[in-house]
Amino acid sequence: MPTVVLGSSEEFPEGEGVPVSVDGTEIAVFNLGGTFRAILNNCPHKNLPLDPAGSHQLGAVLGAVDEERCTIQCPWHNLEFDLESGHNPVLDRALPTFDVTTNDADEVVLEY
Amino acid sequence: MSVSSETSVEDAVICDADFHNTVEIETLLEYVEDARVERKVRTFGVPRQSSPWSPNYARKVEDGFHALGRARNREEIVEAKASMSVDTVVVNPNLGSTLSASQWDVVKTELVRAYNTFLIEELADPSAGIYGTVLLPQWDVEESVREVRRCASHDGVVGAQGYYTGTVRFGESPFDALFDELTARDLPLALHGGGYSLFDRLQTYNEAVTFEWPSMAIVNVLNMIFSGVFDAYPTLTVLLQEAGVNWIPFVANRADEMYQTGPDDVQFTERLFERDQTYLERLPSEYLFRNFYYTTQPIALPNEGRHAEAMLEMCDAENTFVFSSDWPHSTTDLPTWLFENPKVSERMRRKICHENAAEVFGL
Numbered sequence: 001m002p003t004v005v006l007g008s009s010e011e012f013p014e015g016e017g018v019p020v021s022v023d024g025t026e027i028a029v030f031n032l033g034g035t036f037r038a039i040l041n042n043c044p045h046k047n048l049p050l051d052p053a054g055s056h057q058l059g060a061v062l063g064a065v066d067e068e069r070c071t072i073q074c075p076w077h078n079l080e081f082d083l084e085s086g087h088n089p090v091l092d093r094a095l096p097t098f099d100v101t102t103n104d105a106d107e108v109v110l111e112y
Numbered sequence: 113m114s115v116s117s118e119t120s121v122e123d124a125v126i127c128d129a130d131f132h133n134t135v136e137i138e139t140l141l142e143y144v145e146d147a148r149v150e151r152k153v154r155t156f157g158v159p160r161q162s163s164p165w166s167p168n169y170a171r172k173v174e175d176g177f178h179a180l181g182r183a184r185n186r187e188e189i190v191e192a193k194a195s196m197s198v199d200t201v202v203v204n205p206n207l208g209s210t211l212s213a214s215q216w217d218v219v220k221t222e223l224v225r226a227y228n229t230f231l232i233e234e235l236a237d238p239s240a241g242i243y244g245t246v247l248l249p250q251w252d253v254e255e256s257v258r259e260v261r262r263c264a265s266h267d268g269v270v271g272a273q274g275y276y277t278g279t280v281r282f283g284e285s286p287f288d289a290l291f292d293e294l295t296a297r298d299l300p301l302a303l304h305g306g307g308y309s310l311f312d313r314l315q316t317y318n319e320a321v322t323f324e325w326p327s328m329a330i331v332n333v334l335n336m337i338f339s340g341v342f343d344a345y346p347t348l349t350v351l352l353q354e355a356g357v358n359w360i361p362f363v364a365n366r367a368d369e370m371y372q373t374g375p376d377d378v379q380f381t382e383r384l385f386e387r388d389q390t391y392l393e394r395l396p397s398e399y400l401f402r403n404f405y406y407t408t409q410p411i412a413l414p415n416e417g418r419h420a421e422a423m424l425e426m427c428d429a430e431n432t433f434v435f436s437s438d439w440p441h442s443t444t445d446l447p448t449w450l451f452e453n454p455k456v457s458e459r460m461r462r463k464i465c466h467e468n469a470a471e472v473f474g475l
Contacts, residue, residue, distance in 0.1 A: 046445075047452060057195060058181025058188055060440065064172070077442060078172045078179070 006100075006108045012036065015065050017051035017072070022112055027098060029108065030054070030083060032067040036100035036108055037083035043074040044091065050074055050081070119451070121197045124461070126447050127469035130304065130353040130407045130436030131201040133189060133235065134182040135227060140207070143226035143233075149219050158207065158223060159214035163308045170317035171442055177206055180440035186235060189242050196437055196446055200241040200466070202473060203231075204273050204304060204353070208247050212275030213307020221249040228263050236268025243473065245273035245302050253286045257293045264297050270473035271299050271351070275306030276325075276332045283332070283339035285382040291345045300405075300472050303332065304353040321443075329355030330363055333404065334396070337367070339381040342399045343392060351472055353407045354438060360400065361426035367396035401428050405472050407436035408464065409445040413453065421455040430460045434468045 004022055012018050012031040019041055020027050028041040028051035041049050052075040054065035062075035070083045079088055086094035099111040137157060144150045167176050183189040183203075193201050207227060211220045224247045236244045246263040248256040256272075263269050272294055274282065282303070294301055305325035314320050329352050342348060371378075371392070379390045394402075406427070413420040427433065438444050450461045469475065 046449070048446060048448065058183060058192060058440070060175075060178055060181040062180065073172055076180075076444065076446070080172060 001099075001111045003109050003111050005103070006110055009034075009036075009102055009106050009108050012108055015067070016054040017065070019049060019051040020110070022110060025112070027110070028053075029100060029110070030065055030072060032065070032070060032083070036102065037070065038098040038100045038110055039072070039081060039083055039086055040095045040097075042095070043076065043079055043081075044093070044095070045074065045077055045079050048074070048076045119458075121447050121451055124197075124447075124451070125200075125466045126196075126198045126435060127200040127202070127466045127473075127475065128193065128196070128198045128437045128439070128447075129202050129302075129351065129434045129469050129472070130409060131183075131189075131193070131198075131203050131439050132441065133203040133205050134178065134184050134440075135205045135207050135230065136184060139184065139230065140223060140226050143229040144222055145225070146222050149222040152219065153223070158210060159216050159219060161210045161213045161307050163213065165308050165317050165320050167317050167321070173442055176442035178440050179442035180444055182440065186237055186240055186242060189235075190240055192439060193241065196439065198437065198447065200243065200469070200475065202243045202245060202270060202302075202469070203235065204245050204247075204302065208273055209275060209304060209306045211247075211306075212250065212280075213277050213309060217249075217251045221252055221255055224249045224259065228259055232263050232266040232269060236266060238268050243268050243270045243475070245269070245271040248272050248274045248290070250274045250280060253289050256290050260290070260293050260297070260299070264299060270475065271302045274301060274303050276303045276328045276352075276355070277306045278309035278324075278328055281332065281335045283335035283337075283341055283381070283383075285339075285386075287341075288344065288383070291341065291348055295345050295347050298347070298474065300349040300351050302351040302353055303329070303355075305329065305355065325354060326356040326359050330359060333363065333400065334367060337396050337399045338371075338378050338392070340378070340384040340387065340389060340392065342394075342403045343389065344383055344387065346403075348403060349405065349472055350403060351405045351407065351434065353436060354409060355406065356410055356412065357406050357408065357427050357429075357433065358412060358423060360406065360432075361423070364397035364400050367400075371396050401432060405432055405434050405468060407434050409436045409438040410443060411445055411449060413449070417455055420453060424455060424460070430457075430463050431468070433464045434472060435464050435466075 053063035063073040
């Protein structure tokens with residue numbers, strides 16, 4: 001399985017998403033309390049990016065990142081996705097997810 | 113407006129014709145002149161909308177009205193429109209929708225006056241791409257006319273703001289005084305949904321939000337057409353906001369079909385009776401496409417490309433649609449769909465993104 005170093009773990013703030021592009025595939029990487037999860041960065045509801053989930057804008061938190069349940073809500077219209085399986089219970093379909101680890105240099109590494 | 117490259121959201125010129133600013137009570141109270149109203153609102157808040165629905169039961173977010181934030185002043189509006197790559201906004205506050213479906217008319221009128229003063233003194237700023245519509249206390253047409261006269265000369269005021277609800281009928285003849293004023297000033301009437309009160313015994317918020325606002329809009333569209341508003345005021349432009357668009361072909365065809373089957377009672381509507389006019393000057397559908405514009409949120413285009421293409425054509429989208437986001441509600445449409453859907457031509461995109469808005473609002 002090929003891997004790619006996405007950057008230092010410090011570049012991935014807790015509770016927020018970071019967009020990365022790997023070989024043309026747009027991926028959102030989330031830091032859940034030091035554990036990293038990655039999911040295709042495209043909500044099928046309105047074809048909008050998921051990575052702003054958990055970010056702040058004008059007094060609001062866009063969508064949500066739930067560390068305990070390992071889920072995110074789409075920042076635009078709140079469709080929920082399990083970050084381990086990519087599954088959404090409303091559509092009963094799953095977005096692709098990707099394995100993410102950290103290496104000895106404390107870098108975030110994505111398998112694809 | 114000048115036009116540059118229109119191939120990406122970032123490069124295009126985009127006007128948002130249904131952007132909601134937030135007015136906090138403390139801000140509003142600074143502009144309330146009547147001490148009795150000031151005391152009551154300070155103590156108990158703005159009269160609540162008489163709605164049977166709690167939208168939050170249908171959502172995962174606590175406050176769907178502010179899901180994407182609050183824009184309370186010019187700086188926050190500028191930040192919000194930048195977040196969508198929108199250049200120009202025509203703001204209307206959540207407050208207006210609330211007041212359109214609540215009680216205590218005297219209090220509401222005072223609050224509308226207060227908002228309009230806030231709008232022209234603190235908010236509207238063409239140099240920052242911020243325009244607004246003057247709120248109408250539509251429960252009092254004389255007062256509505258006074259508000260238009262008081263505020264319309266501000267160069268940031270580009271229209272009058274009413275609300276289609278379950279109880280108002282904009283075809284009724286007392287509104288002629290308002291239409292006189294608007295057409296004399298070449299100002300459009302923007303009508304947004306307000307409250308949920310048309311149908312009983314719905315079971316979910318989804319039913320209400322999917323169907324009630326389009327239904328209330330259609331009721332008012334037909335009421336205005338069949339009572340001869342646009343024969344008396346052929347230059348009156350009405351912008352329907354958040355009413356949906358997919359019903360336009362059905363209403364156009366059904367109204368024409370019905371009118372040709374039974375046209376003989378339009379003469380008994382008050383306005384046409386006074387004009388001694390037996391029939392409408394045009395088919396109903398002609399008014400739908402000549403006098404009305406429609407904001408795009410909620411767009412809800414069919415997924416199938418040929419169906420989307422047909423829908424856009426049947427709605428005459430190129431000439432009738434005006435982009436809107438509904439920011440910051442949980443139902444916000446970003447402008448991205450206009451750039452991703454291959455059935456939206458470059459010309460159609462340009463017109464929907466800003467040219468039609470410029471025509472409606474005289475920007």
